[in-house]
Amino acid sequence: MKRFFYGILLLFCMLAVCAEKTESWKIADGAVYTSISRPDEPYEIRVIRVLREKKDIVVDMVMANDSVRGLEWVRTAAERMEKTGRKVIAGVNGDFYFMSNHEKAGLPLGPSVSGGKLYTSGTMRGAFYIAGDGIPRIGTLTFEGFVESQGKKIPLNFFNWEGSSRNARKIVLPDQTKGDHATLFTHDWKWAIPYSGVRVRLDRPVSGTGGSWTGHVSGVFRADETVSGDPHEIVLVGTGGKQSPINALEGRVTISFGFRECKQPVRTSLGSWEVLLRDGKILPPDHPNAARHPRTMIGFNEKELFFVTVDGRRKGWSKGMRSVDQARLLKELGCTEGCNIDGGGSTTAWVRGNCVNRPSDGHMRRNANAVLISTDRELPPLDRPLALPPPREKKK
Template identity: 25%
Template sequence: MNMNLERKEGCKESPIVVASRGEEGVEPAPMQVTPKPTRSPVPGWLARSLGLALIGAEVLWGAGEGGSLLRAEDGVRTAGGTSGISYRNEKNAEKPLSVHIVKVERNRPDLVLTTTLAKGTVLDLSPLSEQMKGQATSNARPVVGINGDFYRTEQEPFAGDPLGFQVMEGELISSPHANHPSFWTDAKGAPHVGVVTNRFQATLPGGVVIPFEINEERLRGTARVYTPRLGASTRSSGEGKELVLERDGTGEWLPIKPCHTYTARIREIRTEPNTKLTPDTLVLSVEGALAAGLEKVHPGETLTLAFPTEPQTLGCETAIGGGPTLLRNGQTPDYKARDERHPRSAFGWNDTHWFFVEVDGRQSNLSIGMKLPELSEYLAKLGVKEAINLDGGGSATLWLYGQVVNSPCYGYERNTANGLVILRKETPRREPD
């Protein structure tokens, strides 16, 4: 897995956008704010093509896409109005440290929190900025994004597979991880952070019960359910059986949702691995000794697939894995962490705002990164009540209005598996009477 929050790879040193001033009336974080203009961390061609050059500019709290984001004399053009989104970059030249914070008002019905998935499939990777482009629709567009969960890298089998829980617009993408916390929203849209445990199981004809995970690599002695979100095929190998499943009558079917139960009809039983996936089928893939339980199962019969979790996540629209939990009710939980500084990404909230936070690191001329306990303390002083750590290191990326605003430690965006994004819903235009 790409557990690069613990890795020590060397990174190219890269300049950063300027520091900013704190919002009036808001207690500043315990870091000196130094408004010293420097260059943007993204290539010039990218900044020019996006039309949002944060070069030699001072970015302020309390503004955003629709406010006075930058000083008029900086010559940076933005729209008017109030956006519900604010940004600042805090710097401490002595450590040195550079931290990027985006605050988003939670009560805005036009600002929707959801997750991304690289190229729309589990087994793929792409830069966060590419994932943001894929979020644009006719009535919504991405405005804020941050990289998400740890994942399997290009050098590993099942590259792109997120480590933990993911739900995207209500669709179950990836199983929760038993030892890593997740962020998720409940049926009322309330946010939560903590460990989610799956209790997924298939009940075969005759009553045999097989536990499984969803869209994970099939290992020795395990069972998996694969959805069309995985990719073109199951990517399984070795001995086993794969049951191609279709909808039974008019019962509930795809997409799979957490805490729902489905009845499926067995279309085909295959002994060859790597079964093709289609938009209207699932595959129950069983390896080794577990496959012996399928000897009395035949095409045309039905089975049930249940997707319960603990705690219950029925009605969840958005979830993403990470870890550790950085804050609970404003306090730092007891977690184990190596005494190392790295680039960090974190997501948190209080009663009024979402917080997207990125700490640059591994760049001695700009920012040395943070230890996890330091990040917890920093978030608490920002006013965050609940927070989760996301994948860091070379993956740490914060995107705002079409531009990467932080300084990725490699000097470029790394391919990642998923992310968290704020979409702005567009108000439909009324046709003239």
Template identity: 25%
Template sequence: MKLLLILFFSFYSVLPQINLQETQITDGVIHKKIINLSDTLVINILKVDIKKPDLTVLSVKANELLGTKEKTSEMFQRYKMSGFNVIAAVNADFFESDGEVVSNMISNGEVVKAVKFSDSPFNEFTNSQLAVDSDDNLYIDQFVFSGNLILPSGISEEVHRINSKPDSNSIILYNHYQGKITPSLPREWFVVDFVLFPLQTIGDTLIFITTGKTTLRNYEIPNQGMILSANNKYGHYLDREIKVGDTIKVIYEFSPMLKDMKTLVGGWPLLVKDGMNMIRRNPALEGVSEKFSEQCHPRTGIGYSNDKNTLYLITVDGRQQSSRGMTLLEFANLMITEGIHYGLNLDGGGSTTMVINGKVVNNPSDATGERLVGNSLLIVR
């Protein structure tokens, strides 16, 4: 690694006792560390030239399973051991106690979880998410899942969720991210499961052949293919409409529509839009509470420049003597100062972690050290 500079400038020049250093990690990736002794802040910023053809960003689910947790550094090492040239990583979306992420997620082009609205107890609509297409174009928006099942009769029915516990009277799809078996459901529900084996993909349409059908619970999910599960009214309906050997079509769409989405990961809330501080404009954006927004906490965030050529990953340490953390308003201001045009808050608090070349470079706030989290974002060459 090559030390590029130690400077005092711009926004930071008005604050005394600030150590600022930038280190080139590899071609196209720079690590910037800011230690503000007077305001007790420790900030790590990774700047990535995402338009370099050999650099990309991937979302990784803990242990490649919906309902599990894993340290960000462990996800880094696991992908590195699998042959990926991993450069850095940060923790990503908010998650349930079992590790299921709150928002939609796509990893390496495969759906990990898809819901119409985020499973957030605070936001009535849906949380903002970061999307990356196959050309490494970056987007931040409130993506809403819309799935359709085309029956052998040609009739289209809505797919309500992918890899998430269903509501009554719903149609769900499960792939290997769900685990070995379909989730447990209330005993009084009528449930029918169909085994779908993939035949081909045409654009956004997946074509399957039905190779099995059962009303048994906790049915095995194939490594290749999916389980189509319907319950109660939809269960009785699809039990009549689908037979073993039938061809089924499935269409995944997200609104706003993007082609060839390879990465999708949630956060909460949007902090910067068109270079403007969204928390200043609306402190309760996406349902954030005063306690979450206005108190200082460790923070993790991601954003990109106006030309979408530079991707930024940011952590701010907190809840410790060396670093007090930031409010969301301060975090958004930091993003704007660094050149972020669109910025998204990720899960913070004890989850806040940045890993570079296999080493945790920030100081996680939990007394036990780095926390197990639901998913992470990796920078890969």
């Protein structure tokens, strides 16, 4: 009997040690932050939930320093938004991007739309996006368009995207030296362009995520030149060699483009990697043998949006997740749709002015963009301080 009693006591002690700890805070009217600790894995999970019906809450991807070029912490992106008068409730890191060892550090890889403005078409077509109807979607966003002049119609395949790097160890596809299409660059593109083409002066600046613009060829564009800072000027470069029809353009030009899958204006968009959930079903992972890493995910159902992070690469704190683990977590939280965005050392959860996770670098990483959740209303006081993670370990 005594042995049985001690056995039960030991079991309760083990359960207490391995018990999940969950704490939640109301961080805005219509937004809740939850911290989940699962020591038996271990997992450190952070969940930001937003009611979709709250029209005063806006979810937007914010480019680093409002530019195609550059890197920025989630913290400073939130601080910049606060200066415009909006109240930042929370945020997470955003898209995949070229890191600091690449010539084009900070260039996102996915279709990037912020505040209704298209910054780059990217080269990854997978995306999380919200269109003008306010409905969140996960799927592909394929940029497409045409350049028309003197009876010629040339496919337009890229917008502010060119991935070559003289210093990088590898070139990221697609190879824009092949094929027969055009790429459009606006004054937002800050790097030299390694292809020749033409400069075009438009009657009105490019805006939004689709439409039609007219203008005239104003000059030759030589390889390794840059776009001027004039928003009326764009550069068109052709691929497939010097014989590209772009190089022969002259006179009046009409340019039209948009996203194939979404005919209405896109309000915000960022690139995603794997689709994890579709109609409540867990999808087979693209990389079933992928290692565990820190992760950032976006999910939703009919009522809520979810922004979720899981720490990783920290022994004894959180080991990170595989794709299937992410899908199971999103389903457990109540999502019917879900995808993962950039993770690893980029994974950051920002809530009411605090970093509430432990990035694997030991500090927040500067990223190409962030997803910020904001409102124009005053934020209510927290009923108690947020539980912040322990400080960075000191090296012995």
